[in-house]
Amino acid sequence: MDNLSGEFRQALRSLVRTPQASLIVISTLALGLAATTVVFSVFDAVWLVPLPLRDSERLVIIAEEGGVDASGRMSAKGFHTLRADRGVPAEIAAAVSKQVVLQTQAGLELTPAASVTQNFFNVLGIEAMLGRTFASHDAASAGLGAMVVSEELWRTRLGGDRETVGKTIRLGSESYTLLGVLPAGMPRLVAGARLWTLAEGPLPALRVPGGRSLDSLAALEAAGVANSLRYLHVVGRLDDEFSFSEAAAAANSWSLRTWSGAQRRLSVVPLRRHLTGAGLPGVLQALAAAGFLLLVTCASVANVLLARAVARRREIELRVLLGASQGRILRQVFVESWLLAMAGGVLGLVGCYWAVGLAGRNLPPNLPRLADLAINSRVVAFTLSVAFTTGTLVAATLALGVAHVCGLRTARAALREASGPAPGRRDRSERGGHWIVLAQVALAVMLACGAALVARSVTNLLRIEPGFAGDNLVVVRGAQGGMAWTQAEIAEAERRLERVPGVVSVATGTDVPPEGVAPPLPVKVQGTADGPAVIAGWHVVSPTYFRTVGIPLLKGRSCTSTDLPNSPAVAVVSQEGVRRLALGEQPLGRRIGLVVSSGADPWWVEVVGVVADARFTDVRQAPGPEIFYCAGQNPRTQQAFVIRSTTDPNGLLGDIRGAIVSALPHRPIRAVQAVKDLVAAQQATLRVSAGLFGIFAGIAILLAALSLYGVVAVAVARRRHELAIRVALGATRANLAWLAVVPVVWITALGLVLGALATLGLQRYLRTLLFGVAGLNATMFAEVSFVFLVVAVLASLPAALHAARTQAAVSLREP
Structure with missing residues (x-):
């Protein structure tokens, strides 16, 4: 113990004697470790923090896959059959997303909610913080008037009063008894629900174009869609004696028995x-990039410490000559590296407390479980472990050179090595430094190539034509389903909106790009052979919709005020819809039908117009086939106002909200948003990834530049006698400068090749971040190569100029 304590004291004194090198190493390590720790803290929040659910590892999501619907949900028939057959060894429960109008003292508020089966919370393993969840006697009485709320809604909208449990709460026109409050931090499994009611079946009312309402299992079966409309979110808790793989096998067997011959199967996830699948790949890619940056940091630190070891070479050789053992010298190397690494780790953690808060404010809001982002004990342990490992790797690299010195057995050998290498030759430590810098450059090239790929993806995303004019456009979203506005309410709201200064056009529809919410439904063409229906998005729009949204009309007409329920049913089709439905060169007048049941007649309409394609659901997705029905023939379906202005829409949001509230005082408003903000939100993930890769690549290039400078500076310092001799023999300044730059050119060129080859092998792991980019191409590699060559020249320039100014008489007199 005394020996170890002495080693630490001696190592600390040695580091204090060279404060500049020590501070550079600590700062560099802190930078690399902080970047890695921030990304790991996001990974920890997304993947490692346990779910606040009992035995959460036994919980699964069950969904129907295949066929025409890829919603990740189940049909009512499938759910009831699965539960009756025990097709999966698990207790299963279901939920249906909806929206309710919550009446509080502050007024009406549209609240995301869910209807759930009685056993929903029991399956999840959630117990109420206050009161209770649903019980069997609630189901026996059809659960009328019973609800459970989240802690956040209870605290912010119900006053956080314990006495509210058991009292009556108004949801729209109905009264409900508040049974309980769930604990804080519960995952929102169903479309961000903050309130839960007990469902009958569970089958809330579903509306489809044509005015039909399907509100029970019997109604769905009568319509023939009980097995085709998938809208149930199904969760299951595996039986204790079954593993996940066994449950998946059971689900596959049940699928084959139940849907033999159909393109449908049951998935168990x-x-x-x-919960984390959507965000995890991006986090893992960022973590890998941070790992590469950390390796670049290690190489940079190793270079600095190697230069420091070279400067202390005579001290080490003297200690060897005085009898110091190889083990003691190597122990000091490791102890010094560990001290520097742990100091860098602590400093990196300090920076992380600030960086994590910054990351939480700038990460895409769709990244799951951001609320759990924090510097916890697991993150601290990770950082210190990585710091210790980094110190060990750096020390092991240095130990190779130190062991070479320690292996000099005679004073003559030591003095011969101390006199420096022969002209034209490099000693072992210099060659080792070059290999370290080569690895550093190759890693930096990989990060730069990754940043170039993601940056090109962002450029492609910004250049795409969305198919609509999103600038100066505002969307006002109201309630969904049966709470949609009446024609009289729409007319009054339009009159008030048109009086808002700057508003030039107002329209209504079921949804608005780029966040279309209408589920895709099967569509067939009259007079064609029976075959698989085309899945198309359906929308109900007012006559001014296309002009307001900015979707060009290519053929025919749009909806008009004469398209009423008693007039022939008509629709407008997108270009992609014309192509997918094979309507040909003359689509006008063709009849298409919305298929709500394989056994029932389609709802036939006549095509009266064709509009340009628009990216309705996401600007990152190619346009799909879209069918637009007329609002006059489909009353009570509009759920959104679209307002076009002549000025910045963000400055009008307050006036627009005020106009809507004054026109519809008893109708809750879900959101008032500028469409350009919706587009920016969909681009946020790629923008953040590009920014992150760009920052990492910039840091890596900077560290590589410093190391390249070190290569030239060390080479010039060691070869000053050789350079002086060359001057005496007639070498020009250009010759001397080129002689100093040659190692950098070779290291950079080889690093570019190795980095590009590694990028080509690893770029498939970046594909989830890429948009419109197949991979690294010659143009991008040329751009990265140009940047690195410029950096290499600039990094080597000071030392090269110093070499060019070598004076033979002065240098030869130096020891």
Whole structure:
């Protein structure tokens, strides 16, 4: 113990004697470790923090896959059959997303909610913080008037008063008894629900174009869609004696028995993967990029410490000559590296407390479980472990050179090595430094190539034509389903909106790009052979919709005020819809039908117009086939106002909201948003990834530049006698400068080749971040190469100029 304590004291004194090198190493390590720790803290929040559910590893999400619907949900018939057959060894429960109008003292508020089966919370393993959840006697009485709320809604909208449990709460025109409050931090499994009611069946009312309402299992079966409309979110808790793989096998067997011959199967996915699956690949890619940056940091630190070791070479050789053992010298190397690494780790953690808060404010809001982002004990342990490992790797690299010095057995050998290498030759430590810098440059090239790929993806995303004019456009979203506005309410709201200064056009529809919410439904063409229906998005729009949204009309006409329920049913089709439905060169007058049941007649309409394609559901997705029905023939379906202005829409949001509230005082408003903000939100993930890769690549290039400068500076310092001799023999300044730059050119060129080859092998792991980019091409590699060559020249320039100014008489007199 005394020996170890002495080693630490001696190592600390040694580091204090060279404060500049020590501070550079600590700062560099802190930078690399902080970047890695921030990304790991996001990974920890997304994947490692346990779900606040009992035995959460046994929870699964069950869905129907295949066929025409890829919603990740189940049909009512499928759910009831699965539960009756025990097709999966699990207790299963279901939920249906909806929206309710919550009446509080502050007024009406549209609240995301869900209807759930009685056993929903029991399956999830959630117990109420206050009161209770649903019980069997609630189901026996059809659960009328019973609800459970989240802690956040209870605290912010119900006053956080314990006495509210058991009292009556108004949801629209109905009264409900508040049974309980769930604990804070519960995952929102169903479309961000903050309130839960007990469902009958569970089958809330579903509306489809044509005015039909399907509100029970019997109604769905009568319509023939009980097995085709998938709208149930199904969760299951595996039986204790079954593993996940056994449950998946059972689900596959049940699928084959139940849907033999159909293109449909049952999928079973762990709940954690379901909650985090969308964001995890991007986080893992960022973590890998941070790992590469950390390796670049290690190489940079190793270079600095190697230069420091070279400067202390005579000290080490003297200690060897005085009898110091190789083990003691190597122990000091490791202790010094560990001290520097742990100091860098602590400093990196300090920076992380600020960086994590910054990351939480700038990460895409759709990244799951951001509320759990924090510097916890697991993150601290990770950082210190990585710091210790980094110190060990750096020390092991240095130990190779130190061991070479320690292996000099005679004073003559030591003095011969101390006199420096022969002209034209490099000693072992210099060659080792070059290999370290080569690895550093190759890693930096990989990060730069990754940043170039993601940056090109962002450029492609910004250049795409969305198919609509999103600038100066505002969308006002109201309630969904049966709470949509009446024609009289729409007319009054339009009159008030048109009086808002700057508003030039107003329209209504079921939804608005780029966040279309209408589910795709099967569509067939009259007079064609029976075959698979085309899945198309359906929308109900007012006569001014296309002009307001900015979707060009290519053929025919749009909806008009004469398209009423008693007039022939008509529709407008997108270009992609014309192509997918094979309507040909003359689509006008063709009849298409919305298929709500394989056994029932389609709802036939006549095509009266064709509009340009628009990216309705996401600007990152190619346009799909879209069918637009007329609002006059489909009353009570509009759920959104679209307002076009002549000025910045963000400055009009307050006036627009005020106009809507004054026109519809008893109708809750879900959101008032500028469409350009919706587009920016969909681009946020790619923008953040590009920014992150760009920052990492910039840091890596900077560290590589410093190391390249070190290569030239060390080479010039060691070869000053050789350079002086060359001057005496007639070498020009250009010759001397080129001699100093040659190692950098070779290292950079080889690093570019190795980095590009590694990028080509690893770029497939970046494909989830790429948009419109197949992979690294010659143009991008040329751009990255140009940047690195410029950096290499600039990094080597000071030392090269110093070499060019070598004076033979002065240098030869130096020891």
